[in-house]
Amino acid sequence: MTDTSTPLQPIPEDFKDAVAFALGQYDAIRAFAAGAVAAGVSGVFLVGCGGALADACPAHFVLEAGAPFPVRCMTSAEFTHRRPATLGKGSVVLVSSHTGTTKESLAAAGLARAAGARVVAVTRTAGSPLAATAHTAWTYRSNDTVVPPRQVLLGQFAHAFLEAAGAEGDHAAVRTGYEVLPDALYSALEETEESNHALATALADEPVTYVLGSGPNYGEAYAFAMCHLLEKQWKHAAAFHAGEFFHGAFEIVTAEQAVLLLLGEDATRPVAERARAFLDRHTKRHHYIDTAELSLPGVPGAARAAVGPLALATVTTRFSQHLEAVRGHGPDKRRYMFRIDY
């Protein structure tokens, strides 16, 4: 049982500024997209590792559902060693790394550049090695507020390409939804402080937690299991696509099995709803985070599907701090990461 707790970290002071700083780069992102589309885009690759990869999932979804070119999302090491045959001059490769020093991501960016692709870095500062390898770099400056502005940059990338490619959709509504994100996401944080604390308390001592999501939210299910539970808390966890869950993994569910389902407001919501109906019936330890319950003030209805995954990632990142507090297991506790070579 959990027997220690520590004070909850405050919401980072620079939260709104960091999100606003990312939003401020939209003109540069639109110019990049317009240039790429004018020259011809054969495909987009979203590349990164761990949380940076997971954060690309909503942008992947938006592009795949709307853009006239293919889009792939791959971990950096796989991208480099697999070396997609369609990678070339018409490719746009976005590589994301917080520090800009992740060796697999640097190798991926180098490979993409050598192949003649247009290479974008999404990274904390423009001075990082990754930024130097890329043709352009979009940044968020902060060490304390990483996920929300990174997701804003990635989302703007996706929507700028949709607009430049002439894809259908209410682009004005989506932009309005983005522009209010500093306050809307902050509201989401405040509205979920209680539920996040309750969720952290509920999951604190679970032996194994399964995390489910569909569409743009699968990435957050993955990040929740891999980064928040396994990496930061040393808690056993696994993520499954909410649809795939029924093709094997769901046999593990008993009345005592903890399962967390993430729900969004996108086209795949019926897949997540099916999982909710099952969990409601078959376990007492079902937990839900549903973007439909967030007020997201100022976000037009037509933009909720697009900005929902960003709110979800913001809330679950904050959840991680609640879990640290409840379990007394802070960010300095690592067995290997930042400690040894591997």
Next chain:
Amino acid sequence: MTDTSTPLQPIPEDFKDAVAFALGQYDAIRAFAAGAVAAGVSGVFLVGCGGALADACPAHFVLEAGAPFPVRCMTSAEFTHRRPATLGKGSVVLVSSHTGTTKESLAAAGLARAAGARVVAVTRTAGSPLAATAHTAWTYRSNDTVVPPRQVLLGQFAHAFLEAAGAEGDHAAVRTGYEVLPDALYSALEETEESNHALATALADEPVTYVLGSGPNYGEAYAFAMCHLLEKQWKHAAAFHAGEFFHGAFEIVTAEQAVLLLLGEDATRPVAERARAFLDRHTKRHHYIDTAELSLPGVPGAARAAVGPLALATVTTRFSQHLEAVRGHGPDKRRYMFRIDY
């Protein structure tokens, strides 16, 4: 602790016949690929659920590393609800379902057909609803030998498209490697009976097992965790890409943590080797299944990377029967699947 065991099921009598029957459909598959390429292929989608989806992973890898068009691998429910914007007349959509009655896969095939795509069914019999929805169906007839012939059909699909598209590669060597598969895969089964029993014994009572793979073998890591451990044995498990493991999940590793790593002979082997070096150092419960240790008689060296994943899937499917025997937990034990509506 495991306190019961049951007799090990024999290797299915129809094993070699089922693989040979799949091989016999290569001319039809080549004709299909030639027709599609002549008409123009904008992209390939590999669609299915659970084991059928996992079995498409090697074909996905082969196509992505060699073909001049994009290829995506998606669970059926996500394909339908996400509805990729590039799906259309130039698309080839392969939908795989053993029974040919999986409702999500039927919906995906229907969507693909309505969008004007060429639709292929990979299914047990040509009389299934899925086969009726598709333009053509490739079958393997057996209820006892499913994974190896299904992977042969999917692999032949990939290689036929590479040949038809004029992709580089030693196609003759790969074909030679395929043609000897009835005996080569049977040898792999016989050679691993002891190691599979030992592995089943080692994992029988582990509280949680992590399974890793890269490239074409990630699908088998996924199937091993989801279908063999979670679904069939009600054992906690999770699969991770061997490269992604270092970006979060590996923090769970202690000297007592069970981790199974699948290694192939493809271009991503260095990613798997890195994971092996880490596991050798940091846990005493590291297990490896390495296709390099299989004799695969008759398979040319130039074809080992291509047929290795098929051998791996064959061996791990057999492993599942060893686990059933060691744990006395047979295929009739299901909580939900085949028992209730969900």
